[in-house]
Amino acid sequence: MGFLKRLASVLTTLFGISVFVFVVLRVIPGDTITSSLGIETGVLTPEQIDTLRAYYGIDKPLVGQYLSWMASFLSGDLGFSYSTGAPVWDLTKSALLVTMQLALFGTILGVLIGISIGMFSARKPGSARDFLGQFFGLLALAIPGFVLSTTIVTVMANKFQYFPNGYEYMTPFEDLSMNLQQMLFPSLVLGIAVAAPIMRTTRSALLETVDKDFVRTAYGKGVKPRIVRLRHVLRNSLIPIVTMTGIQFGYLLGGAVIVEKIFALPGMGRQILDAINKREYATVQSSIMVFAILFVTINLITDWVYRKVDPRIK
Amino acid sequence: MTNLLEIKNLSVVISEDKRVLVNDVSFEIKPGEAVGVVGESGSGKTLSALSILGLLARGLKIESGEIRFKGADLLKSSAEDLRSIRGKEIAMIYQDPMTALNPVMKIGEQLQEVLDSHQHQITDQKTHILNGLAAVGIADPNRAFDSYPHEFSGGMRQRVMIAMSLLLSPELLIADEPTTALDVTIQRQILALVAKERKRRNMSMLWITHDLGVVANLVDRVIVMYAGRVVETGTVDEIFKAPKHPYTAGLLASLPAAGRDRERLESIPGVPPKPWQVLNTCAFAPRCKEARDICSSHRPELTSNESSSVACFFPLGVKQ
Numbered sequence: 151m152g153f154l155k156r157l158a159s160v161l162t163t164l165f166g167i168s169v170f171v172f173v174v175l176r177v178i179p180g181d182t183i184t185s186s187l188g189i190e191t192g193v194l195t196p197e198q199i200d201t202l203r204a205y206y207g208i209d210k211p212l213v214g215q216y217l218s219w220m221a222s223f224l225s226g227d228l229g230f231s232y233s234t235g236a237p238v239w240d241l242t243k244s245a246l247l248v249t250m251q252l253a254l255f256g257t258i259l260g261v262l263i264g265i266s267i268g269m270f271s272a273r274k275p276g277s278a279r280d281f282l283g284q285f286f287g288l289l290a291l292a293i294p295g296f297v298l299s300t301t302i303v304t305v306m307a308n309k310f311q312y313f314p315n316g317y318e319y320m321t322p323f324e325d326l327s328m329n330l331q332q333m334l335f336p337s338l339v340l341g342i343a344v345a346a347p348i349m350r351t352t353r354s355a356l357l358e359t360v361d362k363d364f365v366r367t368a369y370g371k372g373v374k375p376r377i378v379r380l381r382h383v384l385r386n387s388l389i390p391i392v393t394m395t396g397i398q399f400g401y402l403l404g405g406a407v408i409v410e411k412i413f414a415l416p417g418m419g420r421q422i423l424d425a426i427n428k429r430e431y432a433t434v435q436s437s438i439m440v441f442a443i444l445f446v447t448i449n450l451i452t453d454w455v456y457r458k459v460d461p462r463i464k
Numbered sequence: 465m466t467n468l469l470e471i472k473n474l475s476v477v478i479s480e481d482k483r484v485l486v487n488d489v490s491f492e493i494k495p496g497e498a499v500g501v502v503g504e505s506g507s508g509k510t511l512s513a514l515s516i517l518g519l520l521a522r523g524l525k526i527e528s529g530e531i532r533f534k535g536a537d538l539l540k541s542s543a544e545d546l547r548s549i550r551g552k553e554i555a556m557i558y559q560d561p562m563t564a565l566n567p568v569m570k571i572g573e574q575l576q577e578v579l580d581s582h583q584h585q586i587t588d589q590k591t592h593i594l595n596g597l598a599a600v601g602i603a604d605p606n607r608a609f610d611s612y613p614h615e616f617s618g619g620m621r622q623r624v625m626i627a628m629s630l631l632l633s634p635e636l637l638i639a640d641e642p643t644t645a646l647d648v649t650i651q652r653q654i655l656a657l658v659a660k661e662r663k664r665r666n667m668s669m670l671w672i673t674h675d676l677g678v679v680a681n682l683v684d685r686v687i688v689m690y691a692g693r694v695v696e697t698g699t700v701d702e703i704f705k706a707p708k709h710p711y712t713a714g715l716l717a718s719l720p721a722a723g724r725d726r727e728r729l730e731s732i733p734g735v736p737p738k739p740w741q742v743l744n745t746c747a748f749a750p751r752c753k754e755a756r757d758i759c760s761s762h763r764p765e766l767t768s769n770e771s772s773s774v775a776c777f778f779p780l781g782v783k784q
Contacts, residue, residue, distance in 0.1 A: 363563040366519050370558075371551030371628065372581040375543075381577075382566055460568055461612045 156453075160446045167442045171435050172216050175426075182206050182232065182429045206232070208431070219435060228440075229432025231425070238436045241421060246440065247321060248417035251329075252410070253402040255337035260344025261395055267345065268352025269384070275357055283349065290346035298339050299412040306335070315413045336413040340406060344398040351394040355387035362386070388459045396452035400445050466535070467492040468668050469516070469636060474529035476511050476520065483740040485524065486511050487692040490766070493636065498662060498669040500679030500700075502715065503689035504736055509672045510559075512689075513638050516670075517556060518546050533636075552582040555629035556638040560645045561621035565613040571624055572609035578631045596627040600657060619650035623657070630661060636668045643678065655682060677719050680704060685771075688712050691747035692739025698772035708772070708779035711748045746777070754778050 183202050184191045194202070203209040207218070222229065228238035271283030307313040314331035322329040359365065360383050368378045407419030418437060425433035456463050469492060476486035486508035493499050501509045514520050516531055516538065531538040533554065538546060558564040566574055575593045579586060586592045590609075597605035600623040613621055622642055629637060639658065643651040659682055662669050671683055679686060679700070686703040688696040688711065696709040707713040714732040734751040746752070749759035758777055766775040 361522065363558060363560060364566040366521075367558065367564045367625075368566065368577070369550065370517055370519055370556045371578045372547050372549070373551075373577055374547065374581065377577075377581075381569070385568055386566065462567060462614045 156450070160450070163446060164439070164442055168220065168435070168439055169216070171438045172212075172219070175429075175431055175434055176212065178429075180429055181208060182431065184429070219432070223436060223439060228436035231430055231433045233428050233430060238433050241433070242418070242437055242440055244321070245416060245418045245421040245437075248319070248415050249403060249406055249410070249419065250444075251322070251333060252336055252340065252406050252415065252417060253399060255333055256340030256344055256402050256406075257395065257399045259337055259341025260348055260398060261391075263341060263345035264348025265352050265384075265391065268349040268356065269379070271349070271353045272356035272360070283353065287346050287349045287353075290342045290349075293342075295339050295343055296408050296412060298342065299336070299409055302335050302339065303412060315415070319414065319416055332413070332415070336406075336409045336415060339409055340402055344395075344402065347398060348391065348394050351390050352387065355390045356383055359383050359387045385459075389456060392452060392455050392459060396448055396455075399448055403441060403444060403448075466495075467532075468495045468497075468534060469493040469670075470530070470532040471512065471516070472530040472532070474512060474515060474531065475527040476508070476515055476524055477527045479523055479525045482527070483738075484527075484743060485692055485739050486515070487739055487743065489529075489689070489692075489694055491687050491694060491697065493668050493670060495635070496666045496668055497685065498671060498683040500671045500673060500683035500686045501689060502673055502676050502679060502686055504674055506691070506736060506738070507689040508692040508739060509689050510640050513556070513640055513670060513672050516638060517550050517554060519556075548582065551578050551629075551634075552584075552632045553634055554636045554638065555632070555634040556640065557622070557625045557629050557642045559641040561618050561625055561642075562645065564625055565621055567613055569612075570609070571611050571613060571616075575609075575624075575628050575631060578628055582632060584632055593627075593631065596631050597624070599630075599661070600624070600627040601653070602627070619646050619654065622646060622650075622654055626654070626657065626661070630665070633665055634667065636670065637662070638670045638672070640672045641674065644674070651678075658682070676703075676715050688715070691736050691742055693747060693775065694766055694773075695748065695776070696772070696774045697766075698774075702772045706781055708774040708781060709748075709776050710752045710754050710780060713780055714751075746775075754780070 183194075183199065183206070191199075200209065208215065210218075219229070226239075228242060230236075231238050231241060234241065267283045267286055271280045271287075274280055303313065303315075307316070314328060315335070317328065317332075319332060320328040364386075365378060365382050368382045369375075373382075404419070406417060407423060409415075410417040410419045411423075418441065422434060422437050422441075425437065471492065472490050474486055474489045475484060477484050489508065489512055491499070491501075501512065503509045511520065511524065515526055516533075518538065520526070526539060529539070533549065538549070541549075565571070572590075572593060575596065576589065579589050579592070594605040594609060597608050602608050602620065602623055608616070608620075608624070613624070616624065625642070637658075642658075643654050646654065655678065658669075658671075661667070669683070671679055673679055676686075683700060685697065685699055687694055688703070688709065690711050696703070696707065696712045698708075703712060704716065707716055711732070714730075717730040718732065720729055732751055737747055737750070739747070744763050745761065746755070746759040746764050749755040752759065756778065762777075764775045764777050766773050
């Protein structure tokens, strides 16, 4: 019953997003014709424009357009990109790999850095080490991703002549070593951005848990302090950390746009941005739907992890 | 016989402003002896007990004193030495069984942890744990082993805590109001269980409670605390039959007794002061019927008389 309820809410969310994206795209001025022909559109005769509109399928009423897009999307056909001449699914496949890899690496780095510094800080609240940890947290929170990215690119490229992202992008299957090098700095930039909120969540969750009775019980039965910190304190602080990680992972999927642009990675962010500029309705709509599906999937995974972390959650 | 535990002049303060919470407390426990510490909330009884194992909450610290366990001062022991005593030689059970167990660890794991943390001769550890659970009256130890605390009631959780504390047969069991959070019927069962296990193992015990009635059948000797100080000590007989401190007498008068039901219970008027407010006077003077001028200007020291002692200028039943 709980599962059906969740499924219903997930489907409602996805439906809402699809309508929203569809409407917003048509509200912004210009369409596929104006964006591909530019001011030349002005010299077209009304008959020519009608023909083109019919060709692109944007002559039908909006409801009809929406329904035919949804129908083909649900049957697995994501549409066609006119500017590249490729099916949207083919573009999305490769772009999704880039973005997923980036978001995954960024999240893993962020969780590792965030939890470590959070634990480092919480050991002695108010001490120098706590100050140091919190200072990192604030700094990481305050530095925008594009500043950090451009700084890294500038320093590495100019001082060390090292800029793997200057070469053509390689998938991990083509050239794993090059792929990892190309992913290193963008993942780090994202990881640092993610580490800040995770660090702060970890710190406050640990400080709340450390005063709990069962922690005293653990010390009272002679458990070694390091084990108390990991097995009792950290494990009981995981719920807010998991929540924050889920949120951040979702944020990375969308927030990677700038980093993808700076590091020349052909990811989803770039694909959507380019498609919006070219008013490629099918590409934008379908890409965003893929994103949305990923997003709700992550939420479901987060819920599942809750249950693993805390047996009291049914 | 030498004492198993000896607390001398223990003072606990709030680290930040040095306000005194436990003031110059001394008492001892002999091997095999059960001692009850009785007092209201804020009398310092729980803090005294937590001090023994070095488990005071953040923000509190031991200002001075000695805590000697088998001769060695625990306050001067290394953290590792103290850790190896906790749970093995001195074990503790706590007031609230609902929060004292880790909610995300199986009960079996939490008991196993005691064995993992100490050196011992137990070979078949799982059987030892299951036997321990069975001994405290848990019907299906195998199921309990794989259960989480939230699947158990408060009374069952306290039984688990007791099983956990007894795993390595400690010489001293400290019980911090372990029945306060439980129903009256469950309270009785737990009291009987602890009394039985103590007899069987000839274990020393420090039982902390606000309820004089609870300790009567459980302990050999009673220590009465008030506002951070010990005000009276004595055997159960002495305390119950001839209390010397007016506070002890007031506590006894407030107990419901058989044959006296339907009568309005007596109470001591007023509330206890904070320990740091009454460092140099008799803390009980403002609520005491016997109080005279000297009680509010000088502090009565604890003076011993054979097996008992009292901190009062005008002890009851003594001719002035």
